[in-house]
Amino acid sequence: DGGITQSPKYLFRKEGQNVTLSCEQNLNHDAMYWYRQDPGQGLRLIYYSQIVNDFQKGDIAEGYSVSREKKESFPLTVTSAQKNPTAFYLCASRRRDRETEAFFGQGTRLTVV
């Protein structure tokens, strides 16, 4: 079955630690996205990538980093510079060659302890 897999489902981070969230897709989609979801604020774009080895900052990129070494994978690192990292993180992907809808993974809930 094609889809987007995010792992882990739940993640706990200590103050000052970097953590990496995984996102893998087997839909052969070129574009991939990371969103952060907080109660009452909807989805906010962190980073996106249209092709391998290229990515762009979204609206709230500070304190986050990404890489896109393979088409299938778009990991997100939440660094210690992110002051309020507790949130629900969503990865999405879509085709780039035509205008289509985006599909989401099941999300990772990150909590700072």
Added chain:
Amino acid sequence: QKEVEQDPGPLSVPEGAIVSLNCTYSNSAFQYFMWYRQYSRKGPELLMYTYSSGNKEDGRFTAQVDKSSKYISLFIRDSQPSDSATYLCAMHQTGANNLFFGTGTRLTVIP
């Protein structure tokens, strides 16, 4: 002004009711409109995808786009308790990299 505005609710209806969920937007270049359903602690699931103005029907769900008013709607007929979720609208324009989302409307269907 936000690009996309959506009433956050919450909205509670009895089982069997017709539900109307709405979003307004400010960017007249938006041409692609989506509705997602999100259950608690899950990723959004695509429900409907429409291009430009008009209606699209899929079972109990109807998506409506009125570009002249910059207004989109999702109607749910014969609502069921399993429809209880948060509904997000999203939209984008040709050639754009990003999707713009509403904040979501939380719906509860009471048996």
